[in-house]
Amino acid sequence: MDLISRLHTSSPLIHCITHPIAINDCANAVLALGARPIMAEHPAEAAQIAALAQSLTVSLGNITDARAESIMAAGRIRPGVIDLVGIACSDFRMKLAKRFIQECHPAVIKGNASEIRAIAGTGFHSQGIDVSPKDAVEKGxxxxxxxxxxxxxxxxxxxxxxxxxxxxxxVIVAPGEDTAYFLENGVPSMAQITGTGCMLTCIMGAFMAVTSPLNAAIAGAAALGISGETADCSLGLGTYHMKLLDALSLLSDETLERRMKLHTKTLRVYTDGSTSA
Ligand SMILES: Nc1ncnc2c1ncn2[C@@H]1O[C@H](COP(=O)(O)OP(=O)(O)OP(=O)(O)O)[C@@H](O)[C@H]1O
Ligand SMILES: Cc1ncsc1CCO
Known part of the structure; x- marks a missing residue:
């Protein structure tokens, strides 16, 4: 796997429509991997910038009317990554997410377990933008x-x-495939820093410029998780936040491959609707 060196060599332009809480970290995460971020979000320019870029990511976090409009305009141009931030606690975001999925056909739909359960239309627990412990999927x-x-x-x-x-x-699943991918990289401190999930969205978007959506989702989750593992958290969360970015900028393809904790399972859905693995 040579995805990081491909990013450094080709420096693709990644159009990220995200929110002010995470925008700086997202731009720096994309830069750390060798790609070029553009955080354009004015509705009048969103389509043009999306057409110019090699990849698109959109986030529903801290949504505004202007961003909602630009997300739709950009999404119609290019199938990007949508991050379902907050759909478990906001009918407005849920409606927007459904409209985006229907009209823009995203390449990757991403969220935490509560948000994924919510978009699937199944029972979920809402805890603001965070995953509810009742929906969270633990190691083991x-x-x-x-x-x-x-x-x-x-x-x-x-x-x-x-x-x-x-x-x-x-957890990552691709359309028309029976394989589910489970990645166990990462440490709990990552959830203590706001915007790690939003960074992950933009990292997946960056990888999508050089590989398939499935490989981009896997490589993105592994790259951020491994960076979170190698970054020093002993000095507290403020320093850890910066160390996470340091680690991402120093990550090599060799380390990505060697430290990736990936396992797969085959999923079966029977004609009577029952399921097994
Ligand atoms: N408890 C945990 N143990 C190990 N790794 C974790 C844990 N929680 C989060 N991570 C890591 O952090 C990454 C971001 O995931 P997370 O689900 O926390 O994002 P999020 O809740 O959407 O973040 P935010 O809303 O702050 O942007 C994961 O891909 C994983 O690598
Ligand atoms: C704190 C917060 N509020 C809306 S989005 C966000 C950052 C994590 O997604």
Whole structure:
């Protein structure tokens, strides 16, 4: 795998429509991997910038009317990554997410486990923008991992998008495929820094400029998770935040491949609707 060196060599332009809480970290995360971010969000220019860029990411976090408009305008131009931030606690965002998925056909649909359950139309627990502990999928809980993956397969097959659920275990499923991918990289401190999920969205978008949406989702989750593992958190969260960016900028393809904790499972959906792995 040579995705990081491909990014450094080709320096693709990544159009990220995200929110002020995470915008600076997102731009720096894209730069750290060798790509070029453009954070344009004016509705009058969003389509033109999306057409110019090699990849697009959109986030529903801290949504505004202007950003909602530019997300739709850019999404109609290019199938990007949509981050479903907050759809579990906001009917407005849920409606916008559904409209985006229907009209813009994103390549990747990403959220935490509560947001993924919400977009699947199944029971979910809302805890603001964070995952509810009742929906979260933990390391070692194979049954919960599998249930979420099966739910995600339904969304993927229905929308044609890769579906990614971030968390302690990142779960990724592609449309028309029976394989579910489970990544166990990362440390709990990452959830203590605001915007790590938003950075992940833009990192996936960066990789999408040089590989398929499925590989981009896997490589993105692994790259951020490994950076979170190698960054020093002993001096507190403020320093850890910067160390995370340092680690991302120093990450090599060799380390990405060697430290990636990926396992797969085959999902089966029977004609009577029952499921198994
Ligand atoms: N408990 C955890 N253990 C290990 N890694 C974690 C944990 N929580 C988060 N991570 C890591 O952080 C990454 C971001 O995931 P997370 O689901 O926390 O984002 P998020 O909640 O959407 O963040 P935000 O809303 O602040 O942008 C994951 O891909 C994973 O690598
Ligand atoms: C704190 C916060 N509020 C809306 S988005 C966001 C950052 C994490 O997504």
């Amino acid at each position: 809980d194979e049954s919960a991992q599998l249930k979420l993956a099966l739910l995600m397969k339904g969304i993927a097959d229905q929308t044609g998008a890769v579906v990614a659920a971030s968390g302690a275990v990142d």
